[in-house]
Amino acid sequence: MRILTFFAVGLIFGIGISVSGMANPAKVINFFDIAGNWDPSLAFVMGGALLVTFFGYGVVFKKKRPILADEFTLPSQHGIDRKLIGGSAVFGIGWGIAGFCPGAALPALGTGNLDVAIFVGSLLVGIAIARRLQAKAT
Numbered sequence: 001m002r003i004l005t006f007f008a009v010g011l012i013f014g015i016g017i018s019v020s021g022m023a024n025p026a027k028v029i030n031f032f033d034i035a036g037n038w039d040p041s042l043a044f045v046m047g048g049a050l051l052v053t054f055f056g057y058g059v060v061f062k063k064k065r066p067i068l069a070d071e072f073t074l075p076s077q078h079g080i081d082r083k084l085i086g087g088s089a090v091f092g093i094g095w096g097i098a099g100f101c102p103g104a105a106l107p108a109l110g111t112g113n114l115d116v117a118i119f120v121g122s123l124l125v126g127i128a129i130a131r132r133l134q135a136k137a138t
Contacts, residue, residue: 002068014107020045023108025099025115032096 021027022045030039065071095101100108100119108116 005068010107013103014110017104017107022104023111028095028099028101028104 017023021041027039028042030037031042033039060066061072091101098119100116102120102123105116105120105123109120
């Protein structure tokens, strides 16, 4: 049952990414190009996601536990540190340059676009490098 739920959630997310146009990197890059061919539609997509998240969390956290897990797993760290700022900066710079965020790139793999495959491959290499660096630091 859990795997079917995960599949359904991923499918809905992928459809949403495709319908909203966020699988098209030019749309994202144009959002960041405020001095040129600016496209504000990403702000509407993000705003819609924030509304759903705001009300969704309100409903979910009224429950004692998640439906498909024994307990909620929430971040234990709430402060802003160098790792958070650095990771956010790398994410934003990469998103602005490539036009993909990791969440949108995974469903976009289904388009068969070589640029998407290169991005996802680079993303996986970057994750592996970051994990090794973190392991060495601890």
